[in-house]
Amino acid sequence: xxxxxLRAWSMAGLTVLGLGVAGLSVAAxxxxxxxxxxxEQLAGIDLIVLPDGTGLxxxxxxxxxxxxxxxxxxxxxxGAQGEGTQGxxxxxxxxxxxxxxxxxxxxxxxxxxxxxxxVRRAMPSTAPKSLSDTEVYQVxxxxxHLSGIVAEDAVLDRASLPLVQMPNxxxxxxxxQEQ
Amino acid sequence: MSExxxxxxxxxxxxxxxxxxxxxxxxLGLSLAGAGAMVADSVLAADAPxxxxxxxxxxPGRGPSEYGNPSSxxxxxKRLAPGPSATLPGGGxxxxxLHLLQGIITPNSLHFxxxxxxxxxxxxxRHRLAIGGLVRQPLVFSYEDLLAYPMxxxxxxxxxxxxxxxxxxxxxxxxxxxxxxxxxxxxxxxxVRLSTLLEEAGVLPEATWVTSTGADGASMGRxxxxxxxxxxxxxxxxxxxxxxxxxxxxxxxxxxxxWEGNVSVKWLSLIKLASMPANFKDETSRxxxxxxxxxxxxxxxxxxxxxxxxxPSGQMALRRQGIHEITGLAWSGRGAIRRVEVSADGGRTxxxxxxxxxxxxxxxxxxRLPWLWEGAPAVxxxxxxxxxxxxxxxxxxxxxxxxxxxxxxxxxxQSWAVSAQGEVTNVYA
Numbered sequence: 001x002x003x004x005x006l007r008a009w010s011m012a013g014l015t016v017l018g019l020g021v022a023g024l025s026v027a028a029x030x031x032x033x034x035x036x037x038x039x040e041q042l043a044g045i046d047l048i049v050l051p052d053g054t055g056l057x058x059x060x061x062x063x064x065x066x067x068x069x070x071x072x073x074x075x076x077x078x079g080a081q082g083e084g085t086q087g088x089x090x091x092x093x094x095x096x097x098x099x100x101x102x103x104x105x106x107x108x109x110x111x112x113x114x115x116x117x118x119v120r121r122a123m124p125s126t127a128p129k130s131l132s133d134t135e136v137y138q139v140x141x142x143x144x145h146l147s148g149i150v151a152e153d154a155v156l157d158r159a160s161l162p163l164v165q166m167p168n169x170x171x172x173x174x175x176x177q178e179q
Numbered sequence: 180m181s182e183x184x185x186x187x188x189x190x191x192x193x194x195x196x197x198x199x200x201x202x203x204x205x206x207l208g209l210s211l212a213g214a215g216a217m218v219a220d221s222v223l224a225a226d227a228p229x230x231x232x233x234x235x236x237x238x239p240g241r242g243p244s245e246y247g248n249p250s251s252x253x254x255x256x257k258r259l260a261p262g263p264s265a266t267l268p269g270g271g272x273x274x275x276x277l278h279l280l281q282g283i284i285t286p287n288s289l290h291f292x293x294x295x296x297x298x299x300x301x302x303x304x305r306h307r308l309a310i311g312g313l314v315r316q317p318l319v320f321s322y323e324d325l326l327a328y329p330m331x332x333x334x335x336x337x338x339x340x341x342x343x344x345x346x347x348x349x350x351x352x353x354x355x356x357x358x359x360x361x362x363x364x365x366x367x368x369x370x371v372r373l374s375t376l377l378e379e380a381g382v383l384p385e386a387t388w389v390t391s392t393g394a395d396g397a398s399m400g401r402x403x404x405x406x407x408x409x410x411x412x413x414x415x416x417x418x419x420x421x422x423x424x425x426x427x428x429x430x431x432x433x434x435x436x437x438w439e440g441n442v443s444v445k446w447l448s449l450i451k452l453a454s455m456p457a458n459f460k461d462e463t464s465r466x467x468x469x470x471x472x473x474x475x476x477x478x479x480x481x482x483x484x485x486x487x488x489x490x491p492s493g494q495m496a497l498r499r500q501g502i503h504e505i506t507g508l509a510w511s512g513r514g515a516i517r518r519v520e521v522s523a524d525g526g527r528t529x530x531x532x533x534x535x536x537x538x539x540x541x542x543x544x545x546x547r548l549p550w551l552w553e554g555a556p557a558v559x560x561x562x563x564x565x566x567x568x569x570x571x572x573x574x575x576x577x578x579x580x581x582x583x584x585x586x587x588x589x590x591x592x593q594s595w596a597v598s599a600q601g602e603v604t605n606v607y608a
Contacts (some may be wrong), residue, residue, distance in 0.1 A: 030328045030375045034310070034318030042311045042319075047398055048390055048451055052459050077266050088266050090463075096473035101584035103469065111458045118460035121298060122397035125267050129398075172467065176404050176456070177476035 029036035041132060047129075049117040053162035056116065059133040060157035066142030068137050073124045074143075082106075082146040096171070106147025110172055111163035112156075115140050137161075180462060198523035199551040201502070206547055232402030233343035249327030256280075258289055259357050269297015269396065272339070274361025275472035275510065277489045283334070283536075283543040286365035287419050290291045293339050293362060293425045295461070299446055303430040306394065306413070312451035315381030322430045325416060328371040330480050332417075333436065334364040334542045336510045338482045340439035340466050346593065347578060351605045355369050356492040359605060360593070363508070365543035368434050371449075386452035390459075393446040401442045402456035403435060404481070412434050414447065437512035437541040437590070438480040441466050469582035482588030483510030486519050486546070486563035497601035500554050505532070506547045511565035515539060518564040519546040525558035525594065525608045526573070532561070540566070557597040558608045561606035574607060 039046075049055040070082075077088040082104070084090030094102030105115055120136045123129050131139070137156050144150045150164060193202035248421055249256065260273035272293040275285055285291075292298075303322040311317040322407075338364035345352055346359055373389075382405070389408040392400035403412070415423055415434040424431050428445030435442045456462065456478070467477040486509035491497060509516040515538045520529040532546035546561070563571045574591030594608035 028378060030371070032379055033324040033327060034320050034376065034379050035315075037309070037311075037317050039311055039317055042309050042449070045307075045309060045449055046311065046451065048392060048400060048449070048453075048457050050453060050455055052455065054453075065449050070185060072217065085266075087264070096475075097584070098340055098469075101582055103464070103584070105464075106273065108475075110594060111463065114458050114460055117400075117457065118464075121392070121400070122460070123297065125270070125396075128296060128396045157522050172475050173464075173470075174478055175476050176480065179404070179407060179480060179554040 030101065047117065047121045049113045049120075049160045050078070051113050051162065052115060053158055056113070056158035056161060057133040058158065059137050060155050061134055061136075061138030061141050061144070062155055063138075063141040063145035063152045066135075066138035066140070066145075069131070069139040070142045073131065073135075074139065082143060091143050096168070101103060103144055104147070104150060108171070110166055110169050110170050112144060112149075112161050112166055116161060192340070194547075195552075197528040198519060198555060198557050199329045199335060199553060200505075200523050200528075200530040201551055203361075203531060203548055205549045209506065210494045216485045221572070223494040227265040237515045256289070258291070259355075259361055261294075265336040265383065267296070268296055272341075272362060274357050275355040275364045276494065277361050277363065277487070278356045278366070278492050280489075281545075281548055282319060283365050283508070283545050285366055287366070287421065287424050287427075290418070290424065290427060291337075291339065291362045291378065293341075293440065294395070296398045298425050299395050299491075300425065301394060301430060301446060302542055303329070305594050306430055306448065308431060308450070310376060310380045310450045313383040313455050314388035314452050315383060318376070318380045320376065325371055325414060325431065328370055328375060330369050330416070331413065332367055332369040334365065334367045334539055335436050335441065336363065336482075336541060337434075337493045338363045338510070338512075339439045339478075340482075340587045342588045342593075343485075343487075343502065343589040343593075346574065346605075347581075347586055347589045348477075349583075353494070354605060356487055356489050356493045356593075358367070358491065360487050362440070363456045363510075363543075364487075365510075366419050367558065368413075368415045368423075369420075370413040370431070373414060373433070376414070376450075377409065377452075377552070380452075382452055388453045390451045390453050390455050391429070391447060392446040392449045392451075393432075393444045394448040395446050396508040397436065398448075399461060400446060400457060400459040401444055402453070402459065402478075403438070403461055405452070407435065407480070430577060435480075437482060439482055439512075442480065467585060468587050469585045470580070471582050473562060473582070477497045479588055482578060483507065483588055484511040484513065484516075484563050484565045484569040485590040486516075486571060486596060487593045488521070488559050488561050492595050493603060493605040495603045497552055497597060497603070500552055503550050503552055504547055505550045505561075506535075506545065507561050509544045509546055509561070509563040510542065511563065511567070511569060512541065513569060514541075514566035516544040516563055519544070520562045520564075521546075521550075522560045523550060523557045526560050526562075526592070529562065552597070552601075554599055556599050558606065559595045559603075560592050560608070561598060562592055580587075 082091035094107035258273040342362035488507035535545040576590035
């Protein structure tokens, strides 16, 4: 298992042998114990939604439907109109250059898919993952509606959510290549 | 007291910068011991009582134990932890008491914490790590599986992107170095290279990012570029020799050397190769740096070149005039620390500090410099330079770069004021 090459292969100066054109594997330096599974078998723990909509589930919802979910699940902490409460972020309104700066879903978040991803995996904070996919679509629509981003009767689903135009979509400077 | 300390001048002290900074050469053989001994002779010989055998030398002590604890007399050395959050159960942070520690290694019980939905109580026998997305063959690993893989150890710092955010606030808080800068720790981390597991799964050519989520209540996620993931990222299983602590992600966490702590996803359970970043909440809404014009920097990964004096530091007091050691920590997410300078006059003059031991890349580095304090007010500062040539900026330069609302990636120079009475306080200077 420990070949001489491996022992000399420091983490700091790791050379990616053979990760070339195909981007495929090199001679394995581990014991190869991973159990093969299908993407379907991972679905139960995979909640990742990409900005292009990859990972969004079936279902749909409107802001009109989402008001009841919001009032029951979110308003106590985030405020009746998404204005936030002490220590809990506001969801609507805000400005990035005024005084005071207020960064919200409406003023700051670049992707509507992020809201779905986050609510589904982490909200409400006292019972994360307790909302159905339909409820998540509904409450996402409602939160976006609080900032006037979608109409009250707009239907959000896996096709339409990635197309929602967030006001600050172009507000970010990607530094990921400055390493 | 100052009368006695004036005797130290009998040995020539090499002053190298204003307000009493002495040469680091005094720590390298140009000893101060002679000066100290002269003072000691004149005081102790006359005034000290005779030493007596203490009680604990007259009776057998406690026997061995299965898992050790600090001395009961060291019980005050604790993390700086706030009360529980009413709105985010388990959320919040605790800080490493940097002012109470020495060297560069943070004891596991004192490593800082930052949780977004509390610490899950994970049974390693039931935990799984899955690798999926743009791979030839999705795979699942158990904890036992990973323990069988080749491992490597590295001493690495971990710093929260929000560390020192309080130092960007409008008024200088009356707090300690741990309270201000304690979202910073350093440990020897041991684990399995992520590249090994990715090679086993077979990364597809279109993959450019690695997205990861944890098994905590928030299933917190982050994205990192694939090239970094293949370069030096690993799955940490051990921390300072023992299995990583629950608050650090037991049984396993991602460890991304040099980068903002939040990307080192704890309780790691899913790694998914993708052709784009997921833009998780914690890489859009949070952990992005707002600029004055309302634009924001996203994916600012390496932590900045930085240093802070840990002693003397905020809320400490100098009880005597004479020689004190100024010491602190320096680090950079872009390499090793090449140089640390210290000022005792608010940045007007600087002296090179001694780097204590080896300066390791992406690890904390301890620096030291002797200082002759003769009772004058002083402002102590430190300034780090890394091996890439990056120099720690002043607080003003840092603040002018960002929106006043930004609290991330603060690496401005810290100032500690020393009053004529010896009280040390956090100041903006």
